[in-house]
Amino acid sequence: MMAPFICSATGPNPLAIASFSVPLPLLDRFICAGLLHWAMSPAIIGHSETSLLITKPRFWTLGATMPSIRPDRRVMRLRREVVIWQIVSLAGCAQVITAPGVRPFPSRRSDGATLNRNLGCASLGAMTRGDFSAKQIFDWYDRHGRTLPWRSHWPDLSPAYHVWLSEIMLQQTVVATVIPYFLDFTRRWPEICDLASAPAEDVMAAWAGLGYYARARNLHRAAQMVCDDFDGRFPQDEDGLRALPGVGPYTAGAIAAIAFGRPSVVVDGNIERVMARYFAVETPLPSAKAELGDHYAAVRPNDRPSDFPQALMDFANAVCTPKNPGCLGCPVGEGCAARQAGTQDMFPVKPPKKAKPMRRGIAFVAIDADGRALMQTRPERGMLGGMAAFPSAGWTDADPPFDPDMPFASAPFDADWGLADDQVSHVFTHFSLTMDVAVTRLDNIMDGSEWQKVRVSGLPTLMRKVWETAGKA
Numbered sequence: 001m002m003a004p005f006i007c008s009a010t011g012p013n014p015l016a017i018a019s020f021s022v023p024l025p026l027l028d029r030f031i032c033a034g035l036l037h038w039a040m041s042p043a044i045i046g047h048s049e050t051s052l053l054i055t056k057p058r059f060w061t062l063g064a065t066m067p068s069i070r071p072d073r074r075v076m077r078l079r080r081e082v083v084i085w086q087i088v089s090l091a092g093c094a095q096v097i098t099a100p101g102v103r104p105f106p107s108r109r110s111d112g113a114t115l116n117r118n119l120g121c122a123s124l125g126a127m128t129r130g131d132f133s134a135k136q137i138f139d140w141y142d143r144h145g146r147t148l149p150w151r152s153h154w155p156d157l158s159p160a161y162h163v164w165l166s167e168i169m170l171q172q173t174v175v176a177t178v179i180p181y182f183l184d185f186t187r188r189w190p191e192i193c194d195l196a197s198a199p200a201e202d203v204m205a206a207w208a209g210l211g212y213y214a215r216a217r218n219l220h221r222a223a224q225m226v227c228d229d230f231d232g233r234f235p236q237d238e239d240g241l242r243a244l245p246g247v248g249p250y251t252a253g254a255i256a257a258i259a260f261g262r263p264s265v266v267v268d269g270n271i272e273r274v275m276a277r278y279f280a281v282e283t284p285l286p287s288a289k290a291e292l293g294d295h296y297a298a299v300r301p302n303d304r305p306s307d308f309p310q311a312l313m314d315f316a317n318a319v320c321t322p323k324n325p326g327c328l329g330c331p332v333g334e335g336c337a338a339r340q341a342g343t344q345d346m347f348p349v350k351p352p353k354k355a356k357p358m359r360r361g362i363a364f365v366a367i368d369a370d371g372r373a374l375m376q377t378r379p380e381r382g383m384l385g386g387m388a389a390f391p392s393a394g395w396t397d398a399d400p401p402f403d404p405d406m407p408f409a410s411a412p413f414d415a416d417w418g419l420a421d422d423q424v425s426h427v428f429t430h431f432s433l434t435m436d437v438a439v440t441r442l443d444n445i446m447d448g449s450e451w452q453k454v455r456v457s458g459l460p461t462l463m464r465k466v467w468e469t470a471g472k473a
């Protein structure tokens, strides 16, 4: 590795940490030599290019990145200057670190932006904030944006029914999972009033497998409200949308922007990531949400209001990904504070993770001589609310208690129960569940509507796992 990068030991971006100070008359040559160095050194490939800050009247500080300045071919030959540049850079580095009032490796993070702040000069990020180019995002979106069944492109607007349905489905769920559900829903219920008049159990069964079943109940109620109270037309403003069951601030903003072209603030987890990195927002989530929303509002353009949030979401998904973002080819990378400091993986700042509590429970699978199983509908409120399920115990307050030493004490009826060899593991948002599976096979055919042929596609994921495990017993 070349000499100036001695300074890299303290953080992810050696150039940013070093913040080399260079006498102005030598600047041009050093920049080009620096780019040559950058091009040659595998140690910094991936850290970005090189940029400039005026920090003092007679000095420039070389920080991270400068995509706008191209290396001069003539200078590429000046190997000698590379060596000089390194020496001067090291001297500059020493000057920075020993300057009065400078804490070179500050308490929170030892990155170049912080060092620059300590020097009393503009930080790398501050220099380019506000330069966020919506045009660059739109150019990227026009070439690389996804084609999705609920999506239109400005000036066309997607039907509010489609936008709302997709946004509710996309809460906590990835696009690839949602697409077949969206297509199935819109095939069964082409208009919102078709959905509103559908039996609740059909809606719940069609939703099965998407998880977070309260969403499906709210979806159905919201459809009924739109049909009954608004004559089948969605409210267009965020306040009106938020009055619908299951529609929170983000979803209301997304519908207002995407379906009605309103200039709302639309900040989902993907857009949060882009804003947090671009502006190097150090406030941890969720406290940072308002700040991230302010940044979004500041960079939001007046044109293509329905495209902008969708373009940013696609961009976050394809380029500014949670891990290994594609910063080198990023259309807005030139102004990205995290990229300049080499701290992309530190944003968004998240609160410390809490360990998920563990829960234990049991499910009872009783099968009669006709192959039908004893089924229940879960209570309307609570886990798997309103969904078809096998009787169970122990894992929610709504279920009977479960004692692992007496596993069959909560069985729905006395029978020759046996435990399956395998247990079912399932992770919910707030807890992890381990579930025993008790099975009994009856010799007679049982009466009653609760004995049903099992429709696996209509079961929530946990109960699908229970059914599979019971099948192996």
Ligand code: SF4
Pocket (backbone or CB within 6 Å): 274, 277, 278, 319, 320, 321, 325, 326, 327, 328, 330, 331, 332, 333, 334, 336, 337, 338, 339, 344
């Ligand atoms: S991809 Fe990299 S450069 Fe672009 S916004 Fe994300 S972190 Fe910044």
